Amino acid sequence: MSTSKIIYKGNLRTEAVHLKSNAIIITDAPTDNKGKGEAFSPTDMVATALGSCMLTIIGIKSEEHNIDIENIKMNITKVMSAAPRKISEIIVEFDFLGKSYTNKEKIIIEKSAKSCPVALSLDPELKQTVLFNFKD
DSSP states (O other), rough: OOOOOOOETTTTTTEEEETTTEEEEEEOOOOGTTTTOOOHHHHHHHHHHHHHHOOOHHHHHHHTTOOOOOTTTTEEOOOOOOOOOOTEEEEEEETTTTTOOOOOHHHHHHHHHHOOHHHHHTTTTTEEEEEEEEOO
């Protein structure tokens, strides 16, 4: 069964529908590539998917080990290369400030993030910089 259907809406915009939930995602070309930048670009979605996947896997492992991760935050930075135009680096920066973790919990969190399916699916040439800002 298909995962989604995508329709080209014109003006460098797409509308993707998740078939199981009917959730909709709009994408626009970025302003540095002839677009309006009024929504996530497809490459923004790749970078954001990496962060979301990492948080999801951390969430699964945190439930298994009773680790409180509620309201942790992250910033995603996508770095593009010009020739060829592609994502050259994704910087994922976790903010665990305000939370205290044991060394064992930190290891669980870090290993979980780096083992997410999106991280493992991306080309090894794509640099993934993952920063964990723990309260110490």
